[in-house]
Amino acid sequence: MTGRDTLLGQRRMHLGLRFLHGESTGSYVTRLAARNLRPVEAVLASLGNGPMPVDPQYTEMYVSRYARERLANLAGRTVAEMQKRLVSLSDEFLMPADAAEDWEWPWDARAGYVVQACSLCAAQRGTRSTAWLILADPWHVCLRHHRWTDNSRSTQHPYIDLGALSEVVQAQQRLNRVTKRLGPLAARWVQADAYSLLAHCGTPDRAEKAKQWRALAVELGEQRVRPLAQFGWLARLTEDLAWLEVRRLSGVLTTTEHKQWLPRVRRRYGHGLAGPLATWHGQHRPLARDYLTTVRGDHSVSTDVENEVRKATGHHPVASALTSLEDATCLPWVRLPGSMDRLFL
C-alpha cells in the first residue's frame, strides 16, 4: 500500500471517547475528531489513505485491518475492545486485504440500518451533536428515556416520544426478556418469524386503536409509524412463539404441549393469522436433543455448530449481529408487494 504515513496513528489522541451502544464506525470517528477539535479528514489521514469523509447519517464507514489497528491506537483501546463495541469493525466487515484504500463509505450500509441515537444517551456520553447507530432493525427504543428513533432523517421530529405510548416501551421489555431466555441468536429467529407472520397478515388492531395510529401517521408519515404500530404485536407474538421455542430447542417439548399450543395462541390473534400460525407450528415440531445450550451462549457460536443446529431445527442462518429480520426468518413471507404501504389502512 502506497501513500500511508506510517508515523501517524501510533499514539492515542488527547481526549478519549465513551462508547455509545450500537454506534456506527462513521459516527464514532466523527465524534472522536470533534472531541479532539480536529477535522475528520485529519483523523482519517492517521488511519492510512482513502476518500473524503461522509456525514455519518448517510452510510456506514468500513475500514481495512491496518486502519482498524490505527483507529484503536488513536482511541486508546485494544482492537478486541473496538470490535466488540463497534460492530462494523468485526472481521466480517473488514475491507479485503488487497483493497487499494484503508476505508470506504459505500452508498449504503453493507448490513444493518443507520439509526439516529437517543440524543439524551449521547449527551450523557459527552456528545452534543447527533450520533448514529448501526443496527439490525431500522428502529431503536431507548428504555432509559422512552424514545423511539429510526432511520428517518427528520430534523423536525428526530425521535418519537413514547411517554403516551407505554405499550411500545413494554413491547421492548418483552423482547428483551425473550432474548434473555433464548439468547440473542434463537431470540432473533423467533422475532424474525413473528415479524414475517405480521408482514403476511397485518396487525389485528381494533378499529379504535387503528384510528390512533392513523392520526399519528398523518403527523409523522406512514413509513415511520408502521413499525411503531406493529411493535406491540411483534413483541406479543414473539413471546408466544418463544414459549414453544424455548422448550423445543431445549429438547423438552412434549407432543401434547406442542398440540395444545396452536389453538391457545390462535385464539389470541384471530382468524387472519390462523393459517400462517399453523404453518409455523408445523415447522417447529418437538426435538429430541438440547440445542439451546449450544446456541444460547452469544454470537460467538461457530458457523459449523450454527449450521448443524440450523439443519436440525429448520432455522435460517443469522450470519451476523446485523442480519435483518427478513433474512433471519424460516417462513416464506417477507413482505407482500405493496402491502407494507397499506398495513393499517
Ligand SMILES: [Zn+2]
Ligand atoms: Zn436515551
